[in-house]
Amino acid sequence: xxxSKAIHKELYLKxxxxxxxxxxxxxxxxxxxxxxxxxxxxxxxxxxxxVCTPLEVEDYxxxxxxxxxxxxxxxxxIKKMMAEFLGKETGYCKGKGGCMHIADFSVGSLGANGxxxxxxPLATGxxxxxxxxxxxxxxxxxxxxxxxxxxxxxxxxxxxxxxxLPVLFVCTNNFYGMSTSTKISMxxxxxxxxxxxxxxxxxxxxxxxxxxxxxxxxxxxxxxxENGPMLMVLNTYRWMGHSKSDxxxxxxxxxxxxWKKKDPxxxxxxxxxxxxxxxxxxxxxxxxxxxQDIKDAVDFAENSPEPxxxxxxxxxxx
Amino acid sequence: xxxxxxxxxxNEAMSEEMRxxxxxxxxxxxxxxxxxxxxxxxxxxxxxxxxxxxDTPISEQVITGCAAGASMTGLKTIVELMFSDFMTLxxxxxxxxxxxxxxxxxxxxxxPMVLRAPGGSGTGAAEQHSQSLEAWVAHVPGLKVVxxxxxxxAKGLLKASIRDNNPVVFLEQKLLYRQKGPxxxxxxxxxxxxxEADVKREGRDLTVITYGRMVPRSLKVAEDMAKDGVDIxxxxxxxxxxxxxxxxxxxxxxxxxxxxxxxACQTGGFGGELVSVVVDSDAFFYxxxxxxxxxxxxxxxxxxxxxxxxxVPTEEKITxxxxxxx
Ligand SMILES: Cc1ncc(C[n+]2csc(CCOP(=O)(O)OP(=O)(O)O)c2C)c(N)n1
Ligand SMILES: [Mg+2]
Numbered sequence: 164x165x166x167s168k169a170i171h172k173e174l175y176l177k178x179x180x181x182x183x184x185x186x187x188x189x190x191x192x193x194x195x196x197x198x199x200x201x202x203x204x205x206x207x208x209x210x211x212x213x214v215c216t217p218l219e220v221e222d223y224x225x226x227x228x229x230x231x232x233x234x235x236x237x238x239x240x241i242k243k244m245m246a247e248f249l250g251k252e253t254g255y256c257k258g259k260g261g262c263m264h265i266a267d268f269s270v271g272s273l274g275a276n277g278x279x280x281x282x283x284p285l286a287t288g289x290x291x292x293x294x295x296x297x298x299x300x301x302x303x304x305x306x307x308x309x310x311x312x313x314x315x316x317x318x319x320x321x322x323x324x325x326x327x328l329p330v331l332f333v334c335t336n337n338f339y340g341m342s343t344s345t346k347i348s349m350x351x352x353x354x355x356x357x358x359x360x361x362x363x364x365x366x367x368x369x370x371x372x373x374x375x376x377x378x379x380x381x382x383x384x385x386x387x388x389e390n391g392p393m394l395m396v397l398n399t400y401r402w403m404g405h406s407k408s409d410x411x412x413x414x415x416x417x418x419x420x421x422w423k424k425k426d427p428x429x430x431x432x433x434x435x436x437x438x439x440x441x442x443x444x445x446x447x448x449x450x451x452x453x454x455q456d457i458k459d460a461v462d463f464a465e466n467s468p469e470p471x472x473x474x475x476x477x478x479x480x481x
Numbered sequence: 482x483x484x485x486x487x488x489x490x491x492n493e494a495m496s497e498e499m500r501x502x503x504x505x506x507x508x509x510x511x512x513x514x515x516x517x518x519x520x521x522x523x524x525x526x527x528x529x530x531x532x533x534x535x536d537t538p539i540s541e542q543v544i545t546g547c548a549a550g551a552s553m554t555g556l557k558t559i560v561e562l563m564f565s566d567f568m569t570l571x572x573x574x575x576x577x578x579x580x581x582x583x584x585x586x587x588x589x590x591x592x593p594m595v596l597r598a599p600g601g602s603g604t605g606a607a608e609q610h611s612q613s614l615e616a617w618v619a620h621v622p623g624l625k626v627v628x629x630x631x632x633x634x635a636k637g638l639l640k641a642s643i644r645d646n647n648p649v650v651f652l653e654q655k656l657l658y659r660q661k662g663p664x665x666x667x668x669x670x671x672x673x674x675x676x677e678a679d680v681k682r683e684g685r686d687l688t689v690i691t692y693g694r695m696v697p698r699s700l701k702v703a704e705d706m707a708k709d710g711v712d713i714x715x716x717x718x719x720x721x722x723x724x725x726x727x728x729x730x731x732x733x734x735x736x737x738x739x740x741x742x743x744x745a746c747q748t749g750g751f752g753g754e755l756v757s758v759v760v761d762s763d764a765f766f767y768x769x770x771x772x773x774x775x776x777x778x779x780x781x782x783x784x785x786x787x788x789x790x791x792x793v794p795t796e797e798k799i800t801x802x803x804x805x806x807x
Contacts, residue, residue, distance in 0.1 A: 260587060285574075319547075322537065480623065481593075
């Protein structure tokens with residue numbers, strides 16, 4: 164498979180947008196403009212972007228608490244994401260959900276989740292609807308390494324396999340659940356082997372290689388539609404702390420620095436240059452555009468109205 | 482009108498709605514050829530097939546979440562949990578996901594699902610299969626909560642719950658499954674809207690506010706006391722959420738005396754909420770006595786039949802509580 168220049172451009176832009184989004188969000192915290200918390204995905208940009216970019220609108224995704232890469236990958240509106248992050252009326256959730264609950268049904272995002280592993284059962288249901296209606300689309304369910312130790316993971320993978328539901332389970336393995344290393348939380352090194360016990364195909368990939376993730380997702384979608392669910396594990400690393408408050412005493416600076424050398428954006432940039440897909444100047448122009456997109460998003464969010472208490476009962480019930 | 486059982490009424494409600502709406506599916510443990518642990522779904526697998534009446538693994542969390550996910554994306558779902566006690570295993574999907582999705586996503590999507598589950602004691606099923614946990618779910622905004630006491634209510638309220646666009650927890654009463662009562666002919670489509678209490682017996686002297694299995698028991702007490710010239714009004718709230726507050730307030734004003742009866746443990750039970758509805762209203766000024774509640778003892782449901790019978794309100798206890806107030 165040889166990806167077109169347009170696809171490379173899209174993947175690269177979305178990854179840089181994600182990084183600028185996270186850096187900007189972190190800065191807004193420091194400036195005291197954000198109430199609540201956030202979980203940043205710097206270092207993991209290739210996972211959500213690589214998986215979501217080849218999907219169609221009708222393919223659903225269930226996002227995680229660390230999912231800005233997933234949302235941008237699925238073509239969510241960055242302005243509305245930022246507005247939600249700042250709790251504004253114009254945000255995706257009208258300021259009621261915050262970035263742990265960002266959703267955009269119009270692009271096929273059925274929402275991020277504040278409960279670790281909470282979206283996995285929901286994914287089986289979305290896939291059941293696709294199967295029931297004989298659709299040619301799949302549901303992609305994101306979760307972390309930590310979530311694979313939840314009961315919801317076991318129940319959902321078993322059900323999906325038993326019913327041959329069209330779900331692609333995607334584990335973003337960043338080797339930690341908060342401070343707890345997978346070395347402590349499980350007795351296996353390769354999370355993808357968990358698939359075997361459900362009679363499901365499991366695959367472990369370099370989670371920092373956006374091109375490979377993109378290509379493997381296309382194959383996986385075809386496989387899932389023909390054979391039923393699959394577990395794809397993307398091995399990657401979170402550069403920042405777990406959330407805004409994390410002194411990171413559970414890991415060494417050396418370990419973080421080793422992973423920073425495997426920067427997914429740098430990796431893609433080098434690939435593009437080596438393969439002569441784009442020039443330095445073209446890539447620099449994308450960097451400028453991404454920065455501008457995020458700046459526009461912040462302007463939009465900061466100039467948006469606060470939600471009104473008069474509307475608080477809206478949407479408790481349909 | 483004909484007499485059918487509560488279980489048959491539930492079966493008819495589901496079957497009629499499934500005939501009307503091809504987008505409605507039914508999932509749960511042993512609901513297929515087995516017909517459900519209490520026989521409620523007998524014949525449905527044969528009529529609707531394995532695509533629409535789906536036997537699941539024993540996985541309450543994913544059963545509930547699967548229904549919520551399917552409902553969020555365009556299907557309508559009915560879930561049967563074998564016992565309402567197993568809501569404990571499904572609670573994240575019910576209370577954190579299904580109940581909150583629409584609100585937390587700023588009005589995107591809806592979750593039209595019904596979670597049916599039998600509750601209540603009296604079958605010797607002991608601590609983990611006999612609870613009345615309605616207060617747990619009534620406390621979560623986003624969920625509706627229904628508990629029918631007669632076959633007609635079971636049918637009409639279940640049909641309304643299925644047509645509702647929200648997650649509805651529909652708590653059935655194990656001991657009522659085999660009780661018969663008059664129900665409209667098949668196809669007459671009698672819907673009972675959620676949020677309307679029912680005066681099951683009119684009276685002048687005192688109001689008993691109750692629901693579920695305690696409705697027939699309270700009615701029995703009322704009939705017995707009528708022989709002594711005491712005229713009791715019995716109100717069946719039928720739905721805890723939304724609650725028909727007006728009906729309670731109106732009756733309290735009329736009789737001036739209120740007793741609340743439920744099987745669930747008294748402390749933190751829904752009875753406290755019902756008391757508050759009455760005393761927080763202008764009915765307060767019409768009261769001739771304190772508003773009393775009679776709930777189950779604050780203990781797990783024991784196994785021994787004599788013990789089991791005595792930890793929930795009995796006819797004797799209800800009678801005594803009424804006499805205290807009169
Ligand atoms: C059920 C539940 N338990 C614990 C938490 C607190 N918590 C939030 S994120 C997190 C770590 C999750 O780890 P993982 O699934 O690996 O995702 P990551 O944060 O690494 O992306 C924890 C413990 C939670 N939100 N939900
Ligand atoms: Mg992790």
